[in-house]
Amino acid sequence: MVRISVVGTGYLGLVAAACFADLGNRVVCVDIxxxxxxxxxxxxxxxxxxxxxxxxxxxxAAERLFFTTDYREGLAGSQFIFLCVDTPPLDDGRPDMRRVEAAVTSIAASVTHQVVLVNKSTVPVGTGEWVEERLASGKLAGSPVSVASCPEFLREGSAVQDFMYPDRIVIGCPLPDVAHRVAELHKPMAAPFVFTDLRTAELIKFASNAYLATRISFINHIARLCEATGVDVQEVARGMALDSRIGDGFLSPGLGFGGSCIPKDLQALRHLGRSYGIDTALPDAVLSINRSARAWVLEQVQELLGNCMRGAEIGLLGLAFKPGTDDLREAPAIDIARELQRAGCTVKAYDPAALNKALALLPDLVPARNAWELAEGADVLVICTEWNEFRHLDMKRIASIMRRRILLDGRGVCDPAAMRKLGFVFRGIGRGQAWERGSGQRA
Ligand SMILES: NC(=O)c1ccc[n+]([C@@H]2O[C@H](COP(=O)([O-])OP(=O)(O)OC[C@H]3O[C@@H](n4cnc5c(N)ncnc54)[C@H](O)[C@@H]3O)[C@@H](O)[C@H]2O)c1
Known part of the structure; x- marks a missing residue:
């Protein structure tokens, strides 16, 4: 039984710890x-x-997974320490490294035995080398702590599945025998390994997230062109995706990317470019298009309600930044709710998982227990998160209980023709053709 410690028990750390335990290891989680x-x-x-x-x-229950706030207890006898603390963005886009620094200091003060420190937090290029230097100085000088980087690519909403069945496992480590031991631990996941150095592993993580973000902003740019030219972006995306060089991943138009990773990692990549004097036009554009994607809702409400926005009741279907999670970090729905409230609207919301967390952020939000309660008397409904249950709603019933039947689909969930047939004034991101065909003019 391999003994593992996981430092930081959040979305990443808890999933990693529970999965490693399920693979038969003894795992202790340490969190402050x-x-x-x-x-x-x-x-x-x-x-x-x-x-x-x-x-x-x-x-x-099987006594393979434990939790503690005590570093000494948590790290005692461990062969691997996985560093999974958060690295949120500072105002200038740099990742805030204070938690990583604090955790490394606590680790340095607590271990005296041979151990491999594997960093899974998303950190700037050069961090692994900095950790090596930190551990090689002071009390730990000469102690056998080796450092590796093993960036994580799991997605919230399918985190357990992604962790257990990854597409690849990147291991950055200058010492082949240590890299080999980290690989052994990951063998049950049966994924290809990429063995490389610390810096390359760190940059692979940022580059991957920035590329995914670029695809989303690209299709959102095309969506705007579709609205202007009367074309349906869903058809365009399908026509593109069947090209084997392109594929269909991250090609869904919508309110843009959110969450704790992609926006932060893109900002970090931009900061890296700036710090080396490299042109940042690409990340600048991706971030700017992403901001304007969430502005789409307010634009539509303004256009459709005109002077009647003050006092209008707007229902948000979904708040989480994506389905399958309660995470609201950088969630488009939160910005949208704030903008609508600023414009004088009453904003109601329903989300299967994130409602309580949203109420802590937006005290004036009116909570609804389900889609029916949300639709009752609403002027506008906005689909902000593509939860599966929203794909199967009885929209006829929804239409019958709304005050005005305005439906804004920010996630490509609805069939525009079917919605119009039910009497909705329907608008979906990039569904230009649908507006034209349905009403003879833009609704
Ligand atoms: N959330 C994801 O989907 C995901 C995916 C891949 C990579 N990552 C990366 O993983 C890292 C963690 O992200 P997260 O979403 O799990 O963050 P999180 O905020 O959910 O969890 C971080 C945890 O670390 C703990 N912590 C902070 N300082 C600590 C310290 N000094 N000692 C012990 N514990 C400490 C916090 O209390 C918290 O429980 C980030 O760098 C993130 O970019 C996250």
Whole structure:
């Protein structure tokens, strides 16, 4: 049984810990958040992620998964320490490295035995080397702590599945025997390995997320062109995706990307470029298009309601930045709600997982327990998150209980023709052709 410690028990760390435990390892999670650790010790998982609650319960019961706030207890006898603390963006886009620094300092003060420190947090290029230097100085000088980088590519909403069945495992480490030991630990996941150095591993993570973001902003740019020219972006995307050089991943037009990773990593990449005097036109454009994607909702509401915005009731279907999670970090729906409230609208919302977290951020948000309560008396409904349950709503019933039947589809969930047949004034991002065909003119 391999002994693993995971430092930082958030969306990444808890999933990694529970999965490693499920693969038969003994895993101890260390976190400074006492409330979170107490909750986990009592069997309550503080985040919403499919399959995670069961995985944590099963492995806690099997005595393979433990939680503590005590570094010494948490790191005792471990062969691998996975660093999974958060690296949120600072105002200038740089990742805030204070938690990484604090965790490395605590690790340095707590280990005296041979161990491999594997960094999974998304960190700037050069961080692994900085950690090596930090650990080689002071009290730990000469101690056998080796450093590796193993960036994580899981997605919230399918995190357990992604962790267990990754497309590739990137291992950055200057020492082949250490890289080999990290690879052994990941063997059950049966994915191809990319063995490389620390800096390359760190940049692969940023480059991957920035590329995905670029695809989303690209198709959102095309969506705008579709609206202007009367073309349906869904057809364009399908026509592009069948080209084997392009493929269909991350080619869904909508309200843009959010979450704690892609926007932050793109900003970090831009900061890296700036710090080396490299042109940042590409990340600048991707971020700017992403900002304007969420502005689409306010533009449509303004155009359709005109002077009647003050007091209008707008219902948001979905708040989380994507389906399958309760994460609201950089969620388009939160910005949209704020803008609509600023314009004098009453904003109601329903989300299967993120509603309580949203109420903490937006105290004036009116919560709805389900889609019907949301639609009752609403002037406009906006689909902000493509939860599966929104794909199967009885839209006839929804139409019958709204005050005005205006439907804005920010996630490509609805069939425009079917919605218009039910009497909705329908607008979907990039669905230009649908507007033209349905009403003879832009609705
Ligand atoms: N969330 C994702 O989907 C995802 C995917 C891939 C990579 N990442 C990267 O993983 C890292 C963590 O992201 P997250 O979403 O899990 O963050 P998170 O905020 O959900 O979790 C971070 C955890 O670290 C703990 N922590 C902070 N400082 C600590 C310290 N000094 N010692 C011990 N624990 C400490 C916090 O209390 C928190 O529980 C980030 O760098 C992120 O970019 C995240």
């Amino acid at each position: 958040d006492e409330a979170k650790v107490a909750s986990l010790k009592s069997g309550k998982v503080p985040i919403w992620e499919p399959g995670l609650q069961e995985l944590v319960a099963r492995n806690t």
